[in-house]
Amino acid sequence: MAEATPSGTGGAPQPSQPPDDGMLRIRGGVGGLSFQFEELLAGAAALEGVLRQLQEVEMEADAVRHALFPYQPDSYASGSSAITAVGEGARAIGRVRLDLERMAREVRASQREYEFTEARNALLLRMGLYGAEYGSGSGIFGLPPMKARDIAEDGIAMLPRNLALLLGVPVTTAAAIGAAGGPTDVRRIVRGLAAAPGLEFLRPRPVRIAGQETRTEEADLAPAGLLRRAEAVGRTSGDIEVLQTGSGGQRAWVVIIPGTQLDGLPEGTNPFDIAGIAESLGFDSAEMNAAVREALREAGAEAGEQVAAVGYSQGGIHAMNLSQDRAFLAEYDLKFVLTAGSPVGGIEPAPGIGSLHLEHEQDLVPGADGLPNADTKERVTVTLTNPLILTNPLDFGAWDDVGLGPGHRLANYAEGAEAVSVSRDPSLQASTAALAAVVGAGGGARVTRFSLRRDAAPRGR
Known part of the structure; x- marks a missing residue:
């Protein structure tokens, strides 16, 4: 546990935000603030247990000292020495107890201050208030200036307040509206859009397996290797991959889900089109989850076997939605989820599922749901801070090549994943070890490529 006040200095231990690791800004995991506080509180509880024992020993020592008084006249020198020694021991115990x-x-006071600060920040966010006057903002108190990812998250989170301001509502009233409504409910908005006339194509429709091909090959199962597989899978519209690693009783499975695809298949039939974004953000990927379950069965996965899910952008939302899908978790033992450039802050995985999320501070997409990823022992978020600048920003063809801008390029996330794998940060070491425990270190894998198709929308809509 990182401590701002190391042991031996006489001060109480205080949790500290882990320092950046090169271009990696790390949040969550065993080195995260939340888990540090859990450790501190567990330590405080253990200390209080020791205190109760010390109090009992102190009382017993005092009782022994009083019991020696009647025997002091029998041998005054030795009796006095014994009484003095027991008394000194009791006082020493008392000093340790104090x-x-x-x-x-x-430690308890530190926890209360932390909870107060977190509650205050949450309230300010709900009210749509941020900036230097509220103790937050660009470059304040050593925080880095806000970048594209943070701006997108804050903009979505504060949408009710901002809309009120655009309508001319006074600032104080707009803040109250933001506090009453809370952060923007992206899921509800997406469902509302899908229910609107003319937008029925956004509603989920069944996704089926249209074809499959199996081969055996050497597979790089490190985070960077898995993300590069997602990039390769995404070159063919509507495809996912299922990898079988290990053999016999040590088998495990990896599901690779690509990002958004806007062409290559008849309109409405690619499950990773715009409607796929709506399904992932608004409908918990219900149809895609069912298709992934069927693909695992077709690949030969048996009930109860371990699974890791990997996804980029939209694919990361689908992958993370598996972690809260009761039907999927009832059939397979999902152990780990790896995402890159995906807005997954609103998804709460079932207990025991580890996850590693890569974001870039210049990437708008991870902030599109208006919610930060939770800071827990099993959930680690890495923000890449390396600057990404187009050689010629006025070359709009170059922007077309990178889609939503250089920050969202999967190749950059793969490079970031390489830095993650060699990092000595305890959170990242624990997270990558958890992934490796499921998928192994790499080698021969049985790879099945599945072609998925969504049912076409009914005619006349």
Whole structure:
């Protein structure tokens, strides 16, 4: 656990934000603030247990000292020495007890301050208030200036307040509207759009397997290798991959889901088109999850076997939605999810599922749901901070090549994943080890490429 006040200095331990690791800004995991506080509180509880034992020992020592008084006249010198020694021991125990009491109180106070600050920040976010005057903002208190990813998240989160301001509502009233409504409910908005006349194509429709091909090949199962597979899979519209690693009783499965695809198949039949974004953000990927389950069965996966899911952009939302799908989790043991450039802050995985999320500070997409990823022991978010600048920003053809801008390029995320794999940060080491425990270190894998198709929309709509 990182400590701002190391042991031996006489001060109470305080959780500290892990420093950046080169171009990696790391949040969550075993080195994250939340887990550090969990450790501190567990330590405080353990200290309080020791305190109770020390109090009992102190009382017993005092009782022994009093019990020696009647025997002091029998041998005054030795009797006095014994009484003095027991008394000194009791006082020493008392001093230790007082030091531990002080430390436990300070740990509890630190936790209260942390909870107060988190509650205050959440309230300000709900009210749509941020900036230097509220203790946050660009470059304030050592925080880095806001970048595209943060701007997108804040803009979505504060949409109710901002709309009120555009309508001419006073700032204080607009803030109250934002506080009452809370952060923007992207899921509800997407469902509302899908229900609107003329936008029925956004509604989920069944996704089926239209074809499959199996081969055996050497596979790089490190995070960077898996993301590069997602890039390769995405070159063919509507495809996903299922990899079988290991053999016999040690088999495991990896599902690779690509990002958004806007052409290559008849309109409405590619499950990764715009309607796929709506299904992932608004409808929990219900149809895609069913297709992934069927693909695993077709590939030979048996109920209860371990699975890792990997996704880029839209594919990362689908992959993360598997972590909260009861039907999927009832059939398969999903152990890990790896995403890149995906807005998944609103998805809460079932207990015991680890996840690693790569974002870039110049990428708008990860902030599109208006919610940050949770900071927990099993969930690690890495923000890449390396600057990405087009050689010629006025070359609009270059922007077409990178889609939503250089920050969203999967090749950049793969390079970031390489830095993740060699990092010595405890959160990243634990996270990559958890992934490797499922998929192995690489080698021969049985790869099945599935072609998925969504049912066409009914005519006349």
